[in-house]
Amino acid sequence: MTDKSSTSNNLNIEQFICFELETELYGIGVKKTESIERMSQITRVPDSSVHILGIINLRGDILPVLSLRQMMGIKPKSYDSDTRIIVIDAGNYRVGIVVDRVIEILSISGIEIQSAKEILTDRESHMFEGVYRAIDNIVMLLNMDWILDTGDSYFDKGKKYVADI
Amino acid sequence: MNVNQYIELFIEESKEQLQRLNLHLLEIEKNPDSTEGVNEIFRVAHTLKGMAGTMGFKSIASLTHSMENTLDAIKSKKLKPAQNVTDVLFECLDALEILLANIIDKGSDTGVDIKKLVSNLDTLTGSTITQQKESYVSQEKEEISFDPYQLNIIEQGIERGFIPYSIKVRLSKGCLLKSARAYVVFKAIEGFGDVIQSNPSVQDIEQEKFDLSFSAIVISRTDKDAILIKLNNISEVEDISIKQITGDDLDESKNLMHDTKSVENMEQSSDAAGNRSTGINMRLGKSIRVDTERLDRLMNLVSELIIIKNRIQGTDQNNNIQVLAETVEYLGKVTTDIHDAVMKVRMVQVETVFNRFPRVIRDLAKNTGKEVRLNTYGAGTELDRIIADEIGDSLIHLIRNAVDHGLEFAHERLSAGKTSTGNVDLIAYHDGNNVVLVVGDDGKGIDTDKILKQALSKGLVGENEVNKLSDREILNFLFDPRITTAGKISDISGRGVGMDAVKSKVESLGGIIEIETSKCKGTKFIIRLPLTLSIIQALVVKVSDEYFAIPLNSIREILNVKTSTIKQLRNYKAVNYRDVLIPLLRLDERLGTLKEEVNKHDENITLVILSKGEKLSAVAIDDLAGQQEIVIKSLGKYLSDIKVLSGATILGDGRVVPILDINHLV
Numbered sequence: 001m002t003d004k005s006s007t008s009n010n011l012n013i014e015q016f017i018c019f020e021l022e023t024e025l026y027g028i029g030v031k032k033t034e035s036i037e038r039m040s041q042i043t044r045v046p047d048s049s050v051h052i053l054g055i056i057n058l059r060g061d062i063l064p065v066l067s068l069r070q071m072m073g074i075k076p077k078s079y080d081s082d083t084r085i086i087v088i089d090a091g092n093y094r095v096g097i098v099v100d101r102v103i104e105i106l107s108i109s110g111i112e113i114q115s116a117k118e119i120l121t122d123r124e125s126h127m128f129e130g131v132y133r134a135i136d137n138i139v140m141l142l143n144m145d146w147i148l149d150t151g152d153s154y155f156d157k158g159k160k161y162v163a164d165i
Numbered sequence: 166m167n168v169n170q171y172i173e174l175f176i177e178e179s180k181e182q183l184q185r186l187n188l189h190l191l192e193i194e195k196n197p198d199s200t201e202g203v204n205e206i207f208r209v210a211h212t213l214k215g216m217a218g219t220m221g222f223k224s225i226a227s228l229t230h231s232m233e234n235t236l237d238a239i240k241s242k243k244l245k246p247a248q249n250v251t252d253v254l255f256e257c258l259d260a261l262e263i264l265l266a267n268i269i270d271k272g273s274d275t276g277v278d279i280k281k282l283v284s285n286l287d288t289l290t291g292s293t294i295t296q297q298k299e300s301y302v303s304q305e306k307e308e309i310s311f312d313p314y315q316l317n318i319i320e321q322g323i324e325r326g327f328i329p330y331s332i333k334v335r336l337s338k339g340c341l342l343k344s345a346r347a348y349v350v351f352k353a354i355e356g357f358g359d360v361i362q363s364n365p366s367v368q369d370i371e372q373e374k375f376d377l378s379f380s381a382i383v384i385s386r387t388d389k390d391a392i393l394i395k396l397n398n399i400s401e402v403e404d405i406s407i408k409q410i411t412g413d414d415l416d417e418s419k420n421l422m423h424d425t426k427s428v429e430n431m432e433q434s435s436d437a438a439g440n441r442s443t444g445i446n447m448r449l450g451k452s453i454r455v456d457t458e459r460l461d462r463l464m465n466l467v468s469e470l471i472i473i474k475n476r477i478q479g480t481d482q483n484n485n486i487q488v489l490a491e492t493v494e495y496l497g498k499v500t501t502d503i504h505d506a507v508m509k510v511r512m513v514q515v516e517t518v519f520n521r522f523p524r525v526i527r528d529l530a531k532n533t534g535k536e537v538r539l540n541t542y543g544a545g546t547e548l549d550r551i552i553a554d555e556i557g558d559s560l561i562h563l564i565r566n567a568v569d570h571g572l573e574f575a576h577e578r579l580s581a582g583k584t585s586t587g588n589v590d591l592i593a594y595h596d597g598n599n600v601v602l603v604v605g606d607d608g609k610g611i612d613t614d615k616i617l618k619q620a621l622s623k624g625l626v627g628e629n630e631v632n633k634l635s636d637r638e639i640l641n642f643l644f645d646p647r648i649t650t651a652g653k654i655s656d657i658s659g660r661g662v663g664m665d666a667v668k669s670k671v672e673s674l675g676g677i678i679e680i681e682t683s684k685c686k687g688t689k690f691i692i693r694l695p696l697t698l699s700i701i702q703a704l705v706v707k708v709s710d711e712y713f714a715i716p717l718n719s720i721r722e723i724l725n726v727k728t729s730t731i732k733q734l735r736n737y738k739a740v741n742y743r744d745v746l747i748p749l750l751r752l753d754e755r756l757g758t759l760k761e762e763v764n765k766h767d768e769n770i771t772l773v774i775l776s777k778g779e780k781l782s783a784v785a786i787d788d789l790a791g792q793q794e795i796v797i798k799s800l801g802k803y804l805s806d807i808k809v810l811s812g813a814t815i816l817g818d819g820r821v822v823p824i825l826d827i828n829h830l831v
Contacts, residue, residue, distance in 0.1 A: 041820065041821075043711075043813070043820070043821040043822065043823060044711060044758075045800070045804060045807055045810065045823060046755075046756040046757055046758075046807070046809050046810070046823070047756075047757075047807055047808070047809050047810075048804065048807055052804070055800065055804070055813055055821050055823070056821060057815045057819050057821045061798065062798045062799065062800055062801060062812075062813045062815075062821065063801075064801060064803045064804050090803075092802055093801045093802035093803050094801065095801075095803050148803070
C-alpha cells in the first residue's frame with residue numbers, strides 16, 4: 001500500500017471512474033475496470049460472505065457482484081435507474097461492484113493524489129490508494145487489489161464493522 | 166530453426182512413444198523371444214532419438230542412442246533379453262519419463278544423470294559386441310579422448326614444450342583406503358605438471374567410486390621415467406603405465422569431435438530451446454488428438470445447422486407457423502447431435518489411463534515379492550479427457566494399496582485355499598451419465614475392527630458411538646488422513662495421506678468413491694465419475710422464492726408425501742422411504758432462503774430423494790420447475806470457496822440459477 005501511494009507520486013496522468021455512493025465520491029482506476037453495466041437481476045449465493053450480493057448473467061458468463069455499500073459500512077439502498085455495476089478485471093477473475101451512480105471519468109496526475117494514511121485511520125487507509133481533492137469535492141480512490149485479495153476476510157466480519165459505525 | 170512451435174507436438178508424441186515402449190518392454194519381459202516386441206522398441210527408441218535430436222534435447226537423444234545400440238544387439242541375437250537387460254531398459258524408460266516431465270516443467274531435459282544408464286547399457290552391449298560404433302559420450306571410450314577445451318590446453322602445452330602423458334595406475338588388491346591412496350598418487354603427479362583429465366572423475370575417486378585402477382592425463386616437462394620412478398615409490402601401487410600422447414591420439418580426438426559436432430550444435434540449440442520454452446507448461450494439455458471421422462461428423466452437423474438457418478430465414482417471410490415449428494424441432498435435434506459430437510471429440514478411451522498400470526503392477530510385484538496378475542476390463546470405455554488425465558494418480562494409489570495391503574503372499578494365499586497369484590482387477594464401464602472405475606483385489610479384505618480401533622485411539626469417534634457405526638461408516642474412516650491400515654509404513658504405501666487425497670481428487674472431479682470389502686474375499690474401490698464436466702441433465706426446483714438446479718444423476722426419486730409421515734428424531738427429521746428411515750434436509754434452512762417463519766399447513770410436501778453413492782437422503786422443496794439440460798458455468802475464482810454450489814447455469818430467459826453440489830450438501 002505504501003509503495004502504491006509513493007509510485008503515484010509522479011506526473012503520470014491516470015484515469016479514474018468517479019462514482020457516487022450515498023453522498024460520497026469514490027474512484028476506481030480505469031486500468032482495473034472492464035465495463036460499466038446496467039443493473040440486472042442478482043441471484044443470491046448461499047453460504048457467501050455478507051458483502052457478496054450474488055451472481056448475475058453478464059452476456060452468458062457468471063459474474064459475482066459485490067456490495068460496495070456493505071464494504072464501506074453504508075446502509076443498503078434499493079436499486080434505481082442510476083444504479084450501475086462496474087466490472088472489475090482482477091487478472092484471473094472478474095467481479096462487479098454495485099454503485100449508486102457513475103459521475104464522470106477523471107484524469108488525475110500523480111501529484112494531485114494525497115496519501116490516504118494522512119487523512120484516514122490505519123484500518124481504513126489500506127482500502128484506498130489515495131485521496132483526490134477536486135475543486136469542490138473529495139474523491140476517495142479505491143485500492144481494488146487490497147479489497148479483493150485481503151479484504152475478503154476483513155469484510156467477512158462485515159456485520160461487526162457495520163455495527164461500529 | 167525455431168523448434169519451439171513444435172514442442173507441444175513433441176511432448177504429445179513422446180508420451181505416446183514412451184507408453185508404447187512401456188507396453189512392449191513388459192511384453193519382452195514376459196516373452197523374451199518376441200522379435201516383434203524388440204523391433205517395436207527399437208523403432209520407438211529410434212523415433213525418440215530422431216525427435217529429441219531435432220528438438221535439441223541432448224540427454225534424451227544420447228540415452229535413446231545407447232538404448233538403440235543395446236536393442237540392436239538384442240535384435241541381431243547377440244544379446245539375450247534376460248532380466249538384467251530388461252531391468253536396465255526399464256530404468257532407461259523411467260529416466261526418459263522424468264526427462265520428459267522436466268521438459269514440460271522447465272523446458273529442458275536436465276535433472277537426470279544419464280551417464281550411468283548409458284554406461285550400464287554400454288556394458289550390456291559391450292560384453293557381446295566387440296566392435297563398438299562411434300558414440301555420443303566420450304567417457305565410454307576407454308581410449309584417450311578429449312573435449313575441445315582439454316585439447317586446446319594440450320596443444321598449447323605442446324607449443325610451450327610440455328609433454329602430454331597418459332598415466333594409468335592400478336592399486337594393489339589389498340589396498341584399504343583407495344581414495345586416500347589415489348589422492349597420494351595425484352598429489353605426486355601434480356608435482357610434475359598439471360592434471361588435465363582424470364578417469365573416473367575426481368569426485369568419483371574421492372568417493373571411492375572406482376575399482377582398482379584409474380587414469381589421468383597430465384602435461385609435464387619432466388621425463389617419463391622420472392615420473393615412473395617417483396610414482397613407483399608410493400606403496401600399495403601395483404602397476405603404473407605411462408604413455409606419451411602422440412599427435413595421432415590428438416587427431417583421433419579431433420575426428421571424434423567432428424562426429425559429435427552435430428551433438429554440440431544440438432547442445433546449443435537445446436539451451437536456446439530451454440530459454441525459449443520456459444513456461445510451456447502453461448499451454449500444455451490444450452492440444453488434443455481427434456479422430457478425423459469425429460471431426461467430419463461435426464462438420465456435417467454444422468452444415469445441417471446452416472441449412473436450418475436458411476430454412477428459418479425462408480419461413481420468416483411467409484409467416485408459416487407449421488414449418489417454423491418443424492424447423493425448431495429439427496434444430497433441437499441437431500443441437501443435441503452437435504453437443505454429442507463435440508463431447509465425443511473430448512472423449513478418450515480409458516485405455517490411455519490403464520496402459521500405465523501393467524508396469525506399476527510389475528514393479529509392485531517385484532518390490533513386495535507377491536505374485537500379482539492385473540486384469541483389465543472395459544478398456545474401451547470412453548471418458549472426458551480432463552478426467553482421464555486427472556484420475557490416473559488416484560488409480561495408481563489404489564492399485565498400490567491393493568497389492569501392498571490387500572493381496573497376501575503366495576504361501577498365505579495357498580493356505581487360504583486361493584491360487585498363489587493374486588488378482589488385481591481394473592474395471593471400467595458406463596452407468597447412465599457416469600463412468601464407473603473399479604479397482605478390486607481378491608486379497609484378505611479390510612479389517613474393520615482394526616480401523617475402528619485406530620479411529621477410537623485417534624479420537625475420531627467416541628466409545629459410546631461405536632456400536633451405532635455401520636460397516637460403511639467405519640470404512641469411511643479410511644479416507645481420514647489420520648488413519649492407516651498398514652501394519653508398518655513401507656515404501657509403497659502406508660503413510661495414510663493417500664486415501665484422503667484420492668477422495669478429494671475424485672470429489673473435485675464431481676465424483677464419489679466407495680469401498681466394498683469382505684473378509685478373505687477381497688476389497689473393491691468403486692469410483693463414480695461424471696461422463697462430462699460441462700453439460701448435465703438437471704432438475705430445477707423452487708425453494709421459498711429462489712430457484713436451484715439439482716443434477717439429475719444424484720436424484721433417485723421425487724415423491725409427494727403427507728407431512729404427517731415426517732418423523733422427528735431428536736434434532737433431526739427423517740422420512741420413511743421404502744421401509745427405511747432416511748434423513749430429511751430442509752433446503753430452505755440449509756440454503757438460507759427462509760425469510761420468515763411461515764407455518765405451512767400443507768397436507769402434502771414434495772420430497773426429492775438424493776443419492777450420494779449408496780447413501781440416501783431427502784430434501785423438501787416447494788415446487789418443481791422442470792427438468793432440463795443445463796450448461797455448467799463456473800462461479801469463478803472469487804467464489805471458489807462456496808462449497809455448496811458446483812456452479813451456476815443460465816436459463817433460456819437469462820436468469821441465473823445456482824447448481825447444488827449434492828456431495829457437499831448431504
